[in-house]
Amino acid sequence: MKLHRESKGTITVATILFIVLAVLAIYFLKMWSLLIILPLLVVYSLVFWFFRVPDRDIQDHRENVIAPVDGKVVMIKEVEETEFLKEKAIQVSIFMSPLNVHICRFPVSGKVIYKKYHPGKYLVAWHEKSSTENERTTVAVESLTNHKVVFRQIAGYVARRIVFYCNEGDDAKAGHEFGFIKFGSRMDVFLPLDTEIVCKIGDITKGGIDVIARMKD
Known part of the structure; x- marks a missing residue:
């Protein structure tokens, strides 16, 4: 292994x-x-x-938004993304238990245009305010479909270490690794309002493989 x-x-x-x-x-x-x-x-x-690294066949994607982590979809809602987009977006949140693979992957292909680390609290990862109050990182990618997609690693009550390896200007490839979170936490993805969401709350996702949404080219 x-x-x-x-x-x-x-x-x-x-x-x-x-x-x-x-x-x-x-x-x-x-x-x-x-x-x-x-x-x-x-x-x-x-x-x-x-800490296992599963062997997965990662495909090339243009319009598809890929699950960034293994876990369970716990939230799909319209929100105001205030850090980077500064406009309304669809938030898809995936919760990871300590038994999930905790590799974090790019949800879309394109170019990294923003990254930032935020120190913060350690509310339980499924708490709605954890997206803005917990220790977290935020990354934005200009997708191949010319959309700005924001995604966020969020530390939970148990997870106390977040790492991300990407830098502004890097190429992002959907399904490929950009970071890691230790011992249970959450990933939020913020998508344009006209995005077609193909997952639903309660779905179990496989990072790098499952399609959770599609964006219009």
Whole structure:
């Protein structure tokens, strides 16, 4: 199983903790040590599972808006996007549980025209105000269909680390990685009002694969 580059520090710490706790359990509990070691092994395995990098066949897209993450669609609504677009847009929000793949992908192809990191709170990721009050990043892409699309990584109550690798002027390719969020959080995508939304609330998305909307060329 291929592991994400962001896994190195976490897995190192998890390995040290597992070894130390296992040794202590064996030393003090003797024959009962398995009662501690087995649950620790499950948690240790989940750390590796969280950082997995699935092998996915990413296609080229022009009009399609691709799910940027694995997760569940929790919001589709018209909102005022005040940071970059400064106009009304359709917001599609996808919530990620700790068991989801947490690679963040470009939802559209085009050119990166804006990026910014915002420190903030750590409200639960499904809270509506988390989009504007939590620690977050905002990226905007000028799509191949000449639309401005904004998307936002949002830290949650558990997620305390957001990374994004893109810079202004970079080429964006729908479905390809631009960042990572650790341990549960949310992605918001802000689309033009005339966008055809093809997902619905409750849908389970596969990042880089599933089409969530289509924009008119």
